Amino acid sequence: MLIYTGGTIGMIENPETGALENFNFEQLQKHVPELQKFTFPIDSYQFDPPMDSSDMEPEAWRKLVHVISEHYHQYTGFVILHGTDTMAFTASALSFMLEGLDKPVILTGSQLPIGVLRTDGKENLMTSIEIASARDRSGNPMVPEVCIFFENRLMRGNRTTKMSAENFNAFRSFNYPVLAEAGIHIKYNNVQIHIEGEKRELHPHYLLDTNIAILKLFPGIQENVVAATLAIEGLKAVVLETYGSGNASRKEWFLRRLRDASERGVVIVNVTQCSAGTVEMERYETGYHLLKAGIVSGHDSTTESAVTKLMFLLGHGYSPDEVRRRMNESMAGEISIDLSK
Numbered sequence: 368m369l370i371y372t373g374g375t376i377g378m379i380e381n382p383e384t385g386a387l388e389n390f391n392f393e394q395l396q397k398h399v400p401e402l403q404k405f406t407f408p409i410d411s412y413q414f415d416p417p418m419d420s421s422d423m424e425p426e427a428w429r430k431l432v433h434v435i436s437e438h439y440h441q442y443t444g445f446v447i448l449h450g451t452d453t454m455a456f457t458a459s460a461l462s463f464m465l466e467g468l469d470k471p472v473i474l475t476g477s478q479l480p481i482g483v484l485r486t487d488g489k490e491n492l493m494t495s496i497e498i499a500s501a502r503d504r505s506g507n508p509m510v511p512e513v514c515i516f517f518e519n520r521l522m523r524g525n526r527t528t529k530m531s532a533e534n535f536n537a538f539r540s541f542n543y544p545v546l547a548e549a550g551i552h553i554k555y556n557n558v559q560i561h562i563e564g565e566k567r568e569l570h571p572h573y574l575l576d577t578n579i580a581i582l583k584l585f586p587g588i589q590e591n592v593v594a595a596t597l598a599i600e601g602l603k604a605v606v607l608e609t610y611g612s613g614n615a616s617r618k619e620w621f622l623r624r625l626r627d628a629s630e631r632g633v634v635i636v637n638v639t640q641c642s643a644g645t646v647e648m649e650r651y652e653t654g655y656h657l658l659k660a661g662i663v664s665g666h667d668s669t670t671e672s673a674v675t676k677l678m679f680l681l682g683h684g685y686s687p688d689e690v691r692r693r694m695n696e697s698m699a700g701e702i703s704i705d706l707s708k
């Protein structure tokens with residue numbers, strides 16, 4: 368099943384203004400006659416109106432979860448056409464909301480509209496469909512996960528970040544190996560793909576709490592900025608984007624503000640501003656102070672994944688301590704936990 372939410376992949380240039388505007392699914396099929404060449408039927412579901420992914424909201428994630436769970440038993444796999452801007456957020460959210468998933472859900476999009484000669488959209492679409500329908504010798508889906516396919520890489524959705532507003536190779540999974548690479552052949556990295564031994568039941572989840580802020584540190588950040596963020600009414604969690612392996616200023620006011628918020632029940636999760644690598648608060652004194660202030664490690668999580676995981680856990684009504692505990696556990700392969708520590 369092909370689910371078309373919108374984004375550049377389905378856009379066309381308005382001849383009067385030159386701006387890119389959405390067009391409908393029938394037009395998309397007209398521009399990709401190759402879709403007829405697959406030997407299996409492809410049904411579609413279209414968001415009406417299609418959305419630029421900058422307008423994506425948890426409501427749209429719920430809609431996707433609903434569409435997938437309503438049609439789950441009818442299809443081998445699902446391909447979601449989505450704008451690239453917030454694709455990593457949607458993929459992360461779906462990975463938590465679709466508990467027990469044992470079919471492929473592949474998100475893809477493009478940098479150039481599908482109606483443009485040099486589009487990257489056609490190849491992304493065709494390969495995603497191929498991956499979503501691929502089965503191993505025993506007839507099981509090759510990749511029963513929420514993934515992003517872009518350019519030539521299949522990546523675990525909740526490990527992925529958009530890192531180029533220009534290149535066709537727009538997404539990266541810095542902290543987890545790619546699940547497949549598409550060249551002449553599609554080579555699956557079976558060791559890294561999550562396969563559950565036993566049969567699983569899909570448990571769709573819809574509850575999300577968005578009382579979350581992201582606080583990105585920079586040298587010179589003022590106390591009133593930190594204080595104002597932590598004083599937001601109804602705030603339940605903060606993703607604190609720190610330096611390097613999870614380090615931050617040791618200033619007294621800074622640590623005090625964080626400790627007070629933490630004690631009030633605000634869950635503060637430490638995620639590094641670096642694209643690759645992990646938070647290790649015990650490594651430097653500047654990280655250790657955060658640990659002492661009650662901050663939880665986000666490990667090697669992307670910001671996208673930390674934000675959506677917090678929405679999910681808070682949405683399910685867990686206490687701050689329970690949310691903190693669960694942030695230290697992998698729910699859908701979103702963090703690497705070193706069990707030896």
Ligand code: ASP
Pocket residue numbers: 373374375376418419420421449450451452453476477478
């Ligand atoms: N603004 C577009 C979107 O995210 C960009 C894209 O699709 O690449 O919907």
